[in-house]
Amino acid sequence: MAKPPLSPEALAALYGPHPSHFPPGGWEDESRHPAERLVKTHCCFCGQQCGIQLKVRQNQVIGFEPWEEFPFNRGMLCPKGVKRYLQSGHPDRLLDPLVRTEQGFRKAAWDEALDFTARRLREMQERYGKDAVAVYGGASLTTEKAYLLGKFARIALGTRHIDYNGRLCMVSAGTAYKLAFGVDRSPNPWSDIPKAQVLLVAGANIGECAPITTDYIWRCRDNGGRLIVVDPRMTPITRNADLYLPVRPGTDVVLLMGLLHVVLRDGLEDRDFISQHTEGFELVAESVRPYDPLTTAEITGVPPDAIEKAARWFGEAERAIALHARGIEHQSKGVENCLAIINLCLATGNIGREGASCMMITGQGNGQGGREHGQKCDQLPGQRSINDPEARSHVARVWGIDPAEIPQGGCTAVEIMEAIHRGEIKALLSICFNPLVSLPDAEFTAAALERLEFFGVVDFFLSETAHFADVVLAGSLHEEDEGVVANVEGRVLHIPKAVDPPGNARVDWTIYCDLARRLGKGQFFSYKSSREIFDE
Template structure:
């Protein structure tokens, strides 16, 4: 779709040639590639009417201001990185980025998804957005931590590869923190089988999740409201979180549990913090000079300014003046500090220029066929959150959406003989579930939708495929092939209420 829109933008000269020449690399190759993406071909591949494609291209191409914002769905494909790069292409081609009321942004899937990565939570990252495989980055952070760089681990594997390694016997033990893989990961029948092979499984969580029931030891951790610290918004704004209540019973803050485990293993060096403020002070040093530079951010400045934007170096870098005490509210503002280009340009590449990337169309890992002729897509409902471990315990939220339903278009419902409210069987090559049907006009006639927040026999992820994007490693939650029919009888759990009801 984005290739088709860019084709029309170029055809009608709705691109900013000056911006492209001054601030980008790769436009000519991209323009040559999208030449084949005529409105007719785009319509054939996407199923979107030619008229709608032309209208979308005109709206975007002729706008004076625009902001492209998407959430995780664009990435939940086996070619999700390609999707995102093609979206960025139409933003860069328009030149509408780095100026008021224009830009591009993504919405993370949960609170502090942005901040966690900047702190180095991912298996291939170090604090400040540094790369665990980069020798220079390893040496700096190892120096902060008072250790030899060779003692730092090499980049690890993604969450689903961990499950595969457990299944193959390569991982014998697992410590998981607020992670509910038997609900949230695809093909979760395979996930459950793998977890049963662990020799020891330890879970830190604030509620007894479905995954925690497979654990040998469950350590009660803390809710967001039971601890303090900072979170970082998607625009790079660091905000303060104050503790509202203490942990109940034997529950403890997650970081204290991890410190005690380190002490019990004889590896407590560097894990002797008294409070989250001390950890933040270490982050300031560890992130200095990185892309996400927190070194100039303090609790006091956050409180004074209702949030501070990174990068916020503590010193004036290489003589380039900073825009003020609030960090860098607009990354592309003239004079703002770019730690990658070091003042050479606004984009985070050594030459300061944004990259436009050729994005060939790649179909789903599992397409429809005669045996499984319908597309299943999964996602969220507004009253539930992630695996539902919190929200399925809150009565009013459960009342709003007490069970998952399969949404299907009226034309598909008529063809299959299914009425609204009928119990409906959905099957894929990996599993099946029986849910009530909701006949709606807000979905394509070749597609059904199931929300993924529920466990067990109601779980949409019994059906999904474990195919992943080769770069991001995000699974293809948005497309797999299924067959759908009216159920012969209600399932045995049809009259069983959720515990919260």
């Protein structure tokens, strides 16, 4: 059974988190021994992927300089980005694989840790079947790592259960955009934000969670744009709104339908756009008919005159943008909330033009690329549905296997925990995911982890979840491997390798390849570089 070998306090004392305020070598050392080179790369901490230059000396990241020519953030960074360079040389960094013992974790050689992991995974599958093993991925992995993890689960393990931590946030927005437009992408670049006459921000604490986007909003307002914010809380961006709609939690969809009701009642819709580019408009119009301002106000708590004003501002603007994030997506009705925003934009013709759009603010570092390349339980790489026979044939051809060998769709991230509780999933391999912190019910998650007969983790720090692991494989950071990510705009960015992983830590994709070889599937994982994975 996977159980922490020591108390959480004892493990935290040994493995962190400990604060660290100094770069490797300290400040004085940096002033006496300046950087050997600057590496133009991106901040790994959120989907905006701001440009940054890392200072490197003797294969260590020792500081940073702004990258002022990078157009997205023009040298600006938020406090997280300013501290970003401190993580690769952090004293809590895992430098070796760890194996759990009665007394705690002990360091292990790679061969021992990988042999043990492969043996336990094989034993679980021989005893309980292929689907008794599940895989968790994460949206901070580069696209190459995310792609290869999906391939590893489906070919090396042959399990249908692989899902990732983006399931908890962006998936509802991605699903809504796919339903409405056929593709899961924000339609416009961020440079359009300052061109809008009206911005509607729904469920996005932009000032604290996507700080660089605040600059785009200020530029919009400098150009005379008006800002409407929908949020139950008075966040920093809310305090600066021209119009604040204090929606009751969980009633966003009603508010958005109420806005569309007023738009249609007052004839502010774009009939030409609707007839040329949409279908099913009459059904949408019918669905919003009951939500007049008084009814909407009663349900949502937003005053009727504010609903009227917001709808008129949005409907009368020549160019309006609706920006949204986890506040409306992180709900059991997240897809419906996003579709309601999309419908408002479609009905007013605010799409497909400069300064007119609906846009989702991606959360994690590679939230976009990570979710479209095959670590979702229902998708194969390239946003292909796992149920689509043509997509299965295409991917099988690339992988050199029979389409029938690709498992069918499996459990979502939360359903995997439920299946562990039911005793259907017995082993879990997790990378770049801290479910004990991220999943909604920590006690339920901890109890599930304790039920596992084998739990393996790939990580660069010993997270709360890794406390439960039988084996922890020391992995790599953003700057320790080459790869690509897709930022909040859907723009694909190159991440160069700046330094090697420290100590005996390894680049993540080489860990999957080594495990695949031990599972007898090495012929499908013979990559020499992440570039080869990219090419595939």
